[in-house]
Amino acid sequence: MNELEILKKLAAAAAREEVPQVRVGSRPIEIPTAAEDDFSRPLVWIAGFASAMALPAIIFAVYTLDSWTDPLLGVIDGLNWILS
């Protein structure tokens, strides 16, 4: 008898063995996914709101920085206002 015949003989006998039944809980897969959705949904809104608020702040910051770094602009603006 060669090694394959031995292997197949054992496999044939082992095939009659009853496999333990497993009850897979599919709920744990679904629940974390649903929980993730519930958890991430408010975060998406907060992130959107924060982005919307950040945009005018950035524009204002750039404008202010320009005024600070170029004081002549402020003087010219003042003169324009007086002349007008």
Next chain:
Amino acid sequence: MVFMFLTSGLIASPTENTLLSCQEIDLRDINSCLDGDGNAYARLVERNQSMVAARMWRFTRDKTAHQELVQEVFVEAYLSLSKYGAKAPFQHWLSRIATIVGYRFWKYRSRERSRSSIPIEEELDQLVAAEPESMDPSVAADVLHSLLEQLPPRDRLVLVLRYVEDRSVEETAELTGWTGAMVKVQSWRARKKLRKLLQDAGVEVE
């Protein structure tokens, strides 16, 4: 698209009819699951858990590890469900995931411990002399598992797929992701190692 193709296909025999129906149902549940139906995956699990349990029982004899492996297969399948292209039946796809999970388990276990020194000689001698019908299935499965456990995971995998599960070279290649030539070479090497293992255990091998 595939679903429509399957439903419009000709049904030749009752067996094929049943097979097509299973595929249709699986595809419908996969689509529902991807659309957010939480119960669709539960139905897929329910239909396939026996098949996966039987498959994973080849990878471990420990009931707790077995349960974890089956669970892991379904979690992995769930996470990559969107990648299922319906090119093959869902069971084949699931079977491939099961093979990968099982093989990874063997690799992890083989790294964790050195080669086992399970005493197989006594039982093996007695079993080899007996007919398969007269063997106790659990003892035969235990011995088979202990015997293969002493081989490296790659050899073990190819022997299980090719000779224990009696799969063709093509099927083995599909499940493992190896080429056909690689499966043949690996089988040849694994057989050689198995022969040596049996000889070392005092079994007469031709």
